[in-house]
Amino acid sequence: MTSRSMACHDLPIPDLAFRNLALALLRRRPRPSAARSHGPAVQSARRSACRYGAIPLTLALGSAAWIGAQPAQAAPAPAPATSAVVQEILDGKELYIDQQQARVKQRAAAPQAISTRNSRGQLQFQNGAVGRINRLSRLQLGAACFQLDRGQILVSGPQAGCTRSARMSVRGTNYVLEVDEQGAAELSVLEGTVEVTPLQDGEPDPQASPVTVAAGQRLQLSPEGVVITLLQLAAGDYTSILNGPLFEGFRLPLPAMGALDTYIRANVPGVRIPSVPGGSRLPGGYPLPGFIPRLF
Known part of the structure; x- marks a missing residue:
């Protein structure tokens, strides 16, 4: 027919x-x-x-x-953290890949671990997202996400992060993840949304429901991945993070900085993102979004 x-x-x-x-x-x-x-x-x-x-x-x-008329499409899963390139090293040279001193532009690949002592560093994951790792931190690259074993990292862009007991699934956001020596974790979502999925032996726990953490919220997790508190970030929390070691002294821009600046302008009055030393600019000479002087 x-x-x-x-x-x-x-x-x-x-x-x-x-x-x-x-x-x-x-x-x-x-x-x-x-x-x-x-x-x-x-x-x-x-x-x-x-x-x-x-x-x-x-x-x-x-x-x-x-x-x-079509059903809503699910957000694409963030790219796995199978590799990362060292972009910056601050406060000395104590940034390591598998216990070997690393250098700028050096690439690490899963399952290698990246760690710091008294230095800080900026990493670029293979999907373009960026991670700024604080002092005394350690993360391991992996197929589904990077796993932060201890310390603190700022992530800008669509990069999933994990602890031993939870996975953070994101789409183009800015968040800070911190893990203490006992394995307890704290997630601060500066902009965007993060879905936290409890893990059991490295896989999603079928008995637990994911928790969505919105912009301006802080989630605290026990070492077992149990939610302890979900709090609202105050203006002082933003100021502390933006003027702290995850921003201070870095020269290269964050890929989602424009979105962060837009959110802060609209929702956190009185807080401003500090300028980048040397006046960083985008390719072509355009000023970096988020660092244009305020006119009001």
Whole structure:
């Protein structure tokens, strides 16, 4: 059977949906003759909608109606942290890859570990996200995420992070993750949203539900991944982070800094992001978003 002779009830599901949309629109047209009878013009239009899925009509009206009828698509999973490049090392040279002193532009690959003593560093993951690792910290690169074993890291961009008991799934956000010596964790979402999934033996715990942490919130987890508290970040918390070791002295920009600056301007009055030493600029000489002087 050809497409021209195919009956409406034989159409594939997408074509049938287009046909239904076209017929509904035709029925709603404010033409008295069309409302009272099935004249030749209406019958011809309906036959065309039936035969061709009403694609030309739908495109003429815009794709919004069809797109709006589709179910929401799940956010893509962030890229795994299988490799990272050292971009900056501050406060000496005590940044290591598998206990060997690292250098700028050196690449680490899973399952290697990156650690610091009295130095700080900036890493760029293979998906373009950036991590700033504080002093006395250690993380291990992995297939699903990086695992922070101790210390503190600021993540800017769509990079998932893990502790031994939880996974942080993100999409283009800025967050700070901290793990103490006992394995207790603290997650501060500066901008964006993070979904925290409890883990059991490295896999999502089927008995526990994920927790969504929104911008401006801080989540505290026990070493076993149990939620202890979910608090609101105050302006003083933002000031402490922005003027602390995860921002102070770094020269290279963060990929999601513009989004962070926009959120802070709108939601945290009186707080401002410190400028980058040397006046960092984007390629092409444009000023870095978020570091343009405030005019109000």
